[in-house]
Amino acid sequence: MSQLSLRPLAGYKSFPGPVVTVIMDGVGMGPKDESDGVHMAYTPVLDTLLQGDLVCSLKAHGKAVGLPSDDDMGNSEVGHNALGAGRIFAQGAKLVNEALHSGNLFQGAAWKEVLKRTENGGTLHFIGMISDGNVHSHVEQLNILLERCVNDQIQKVRVHGLLDGRDVAPKSALKYFVPLEEKLKAMSQDGRDYCMASGGGRMNVTMDRYEADWAIVEKGWQAHVLGVGRGFASACDAIQTYYDEDPEMTDQYMDSFVVERNGTAVGCIEDGDAVILFNFRGDRAIELSKAFDDQDFDGFDRKRRPEVFFAGIMQYDGDAMVPKHYLVEPPAIDRTLGEYLCSAGVTSYAISETQKFGHVTYFWNGNKSGYLDEKLEKYVEIESDRITFDLRPWMKASEITDRVIDTIREGKYKFIRLNYANGDMVGHTGVPASVRIAVETVDLMLGRVLPVLKKAKGIAVITADHGNADCMWTEKNGIKTAMVAHTKNPVPFIVKNFCSVNDFRVTNQTDVGLANVAATVLTLLGYAAPEGYNPSLLQIK
Numbered sequence: 416m417s418q419l420s421l422r423p424l425a426g427y428k429s430f431p432g433p434v435v436t437v438i439m440d441g442v443g444m445g446p447k448d449e450s451d452g453v454h455m456a457y458t459p460v461l462d463t464l465l466q467g468d469l470v471c472s473l474k475a476h477g478k479a480v481g482l483p484s485d486d487d488m489g490n491s492e493v494g495h496n497a498l499g500a501g502r503i504f505a506q507g508a509k510l511v512n513e514a515l516h517s518g519n520l521f522q523g524a525a526w527k528e529v530l531k532r533t534e535n536g537g538t539l540h541f542i543g544m545i546s547d548g549n550v551h552s553h554v555e556q557l558n559i560l561l562e563r564c565v566n567d568q569i570q571k572v573r574v575h576g577l578l579d580g581r582d583v584a585p586k587s588a589l590k591y592f593v594p595l596e597e598k599l600k601a602m603s604q605d606g607r608d609y610c611m612a613s614g615g616g617r618m619n620v621t622m623d624r625y626e627a628d629w630a631i632v633e634k635g636w637q638a639h640v641l642g643v644g645r646g647f648a649s650a651c652d653a654i655q656t657y658y659d660e661d662p663e664m665t666d667q668y669m670d671s672f673v674v675e676r677n678g679t680a681v682g683c684i685e686d687g688d689a690v691i692l693f694n695f696r697g698d699r700a701i702e703l704s705k706a707f708d709d710q711d712f713d714g715f716d717r718k719r720r721p722e723v724f725f726a727g728i729m730q731y732d733g734d735a736m737v738p739k740h741y742l743v744e745p746p747a748i749d750r751t752l753g754e755y756l757c758s759a760g761v762t763s764y765a766i767s768e769t770q771k772f773g774h775v776t777y778f779w780n781g782n783k784s785g786y787l788d789e790k791l792e793k794y795v796e797i798e799s800d801r802i803t804f805d806l807r808p809w810m811k812a813s814e815i816t817d818r819v820i821d822t823i824r825e826g827k828y829k830f831i832r833l834n835y836a837n838g839d840m841v842g843h844t845g846v847p848a849s850v851r852i853a854v855e856t857v858d859l860m861l862g863r864v865l866p867v868l869k870k871a872k873g874i875a876v877i878t879a880d881h882g883n884a885d886c887m888w889t890e891k892n893g894i895k896t897a898m899v900a901h902t903k904n905p906v907p908f909i910v911k912n913f914c915s916v917n918d919f920r921v922t923n924q925t926d927v928g929l930a931n932v933a934a935t936v937l938t939l940l941g942y943a944a945p946e947g948y949n950p951s952l953l954q955i956k
């Protein structure tokens with residue numbers, strides 16, 4: 416780590432308690448109607464906090480968090496990156512677009528190795544999510560890659576496609592899979608053989624994160640690599656059959672499938688092949704990358720590990736070098752808040768449950784795993800339930816709160832950050848009764864943390880990384896459709912100062928977003944914003 420230094424803030428006086436930053440994942444500021452799960456929930460604590468004087472709203476989507484356009488909703492990766500880095504970095508979605516459109520992606524060593532493999536008779540496999548959600552992937556990027564395969568005369572291509580239904584409408588898979596299968600068919604001429612090979616719903620197949628449940632990746636490995644899973648004539652046939660068999664089935668939870676011809680899987684991954692994982696976001700791409708890359712591996716029994724050239728469209732973890740090969744340089748997120756605090760000797764404590772643990776550590780620290788300075792930091796993960804969270808909307812919020820309360824009382828850590836997953840994880844299920852309980856749970860938790868923080872004479876910072884619970888459904892012609900994705904709504908930003916030694920006021924800037932939070936935390940801790948950081952939202956009166 417480079418030596419960074421922070422400049423003390425003039426007129427600031429030290430105070431006894433910690434600064435506690437609470438990220439209410441997926442709790443945005445919605446339209447305040449019946450579709451708004453945050454509005455519909457009973458939230459006396461939050462309501463009172465919002466009446467305070469150190470309150471504003473923050474942009475948490477689009478360009479304010481480094482996404483290509485303001486049509487892009489926010490997400491946890493870009494949200495926590497912005498919170499932890501204090502600046503806006505061009506993110507994966509944008510970087511991959513640029514590399515594809517400029518053609519730079521095809522000039523690098525990884526694409527050249529792909530060409531070498533395919534010239535020697537290997538098949539090129541694409542694995543990734545087929546939607547335009549633009550959170551983990553974008554189908555348009557796959558289309559450009561496929562067109563290049565035709566131009567580069569690659570003979571055999573297989574696509575292993577994961578259904579989304581979480582960043583897009585719950586049952587929208589055919590909207591993406593039908594044209595994709597048609598495209599692959601149209602490309603299959605002049606000796607080319609391109610088709611779908613396997614797939615499944617992202618929450619059941621392949622896209623686990625933070626090692627919450629390796630069995631999900633194992634299911635994907637079986638379908639994509641080994642060709643093991645229920646067989647169908649095409650991906651669309653599989654999807655339609657699963658819909659017909661269970662009208663309640665939504666895309667994200669669909670079982671795996673394998674495309675077969677004459678009873679044989681069309682796209683097992685074999686020695687000599689090349690594999691590109693075209694999801695650009697890291698959290699749900701790391702486990703599959705390790706399954707391909709790692710010699711020593713204990714996630715599950717791979718049965719067979721083919722000798723392939725495996726590349727991510729990006730590198731998902733620069734420090735751990737996962738994966739070893741990649742097509743686009745990830746955003747170079749440097750000089751994060753965590754690094755500055757460590758250089759200044761400030762102690763930090765980060766906690767969440769498994770589903771969001773990497774958000775407050777890996778994403779927060781600019782997509783770096785592990786401690787920045789083990790002597791000054793403590794990271795705590797509470798194991799998440801393995802269940803769809805509409806069935807247990809309180810999740811592990813109480814357990815997180817218990818630990819935070821103990822930590823505040825212990826007085827060892829000056830900066831505490833935590834993420835309550837409820838608003839987001841339950842928001843993604845689209846079950847209104849559960850979403851309300853999720854938001855009410857978060858409110859109850861705030862009601863437990865704040866009195867303890869008051870006694871410790873600390874300061875609370877309460878915000879969110881993007882919206883989700885603030886829109887539970889959309890309505891068209893009187894028909895309601897569950898809205899399971901994130902929203903583009905702003906998020907609340909609240910500072911509750913329980914210690915009177917410093918008096919702060921809101922700076923009243925326009926156009927503020929998540930990237931202004933890091934400098935604000937530094938103000939509360941008594942430091943000026945480092946060069947290039949988006950300005951603090953507060954100043955000392």
Ligand SMILES: O=C(O)[C@H](O)COP(=O)(O)O
Pocket residue numbers: 489490491492550551581582699839843
């Ligand atoms: O990965 C997911 O669960 C969704 O695509 C996005 O949710 P997150 O950005 O809140 O993690």
Ligand SMILES: [Mn+2]
Pocket residue numbers: 440441490491492494839880881
């Ligand atoms: Mn989130």
Ligand SMILES: [Mn+2]
Pocket residue numbers: 441491839840843883901
């Ligand atoms: Mn989410």
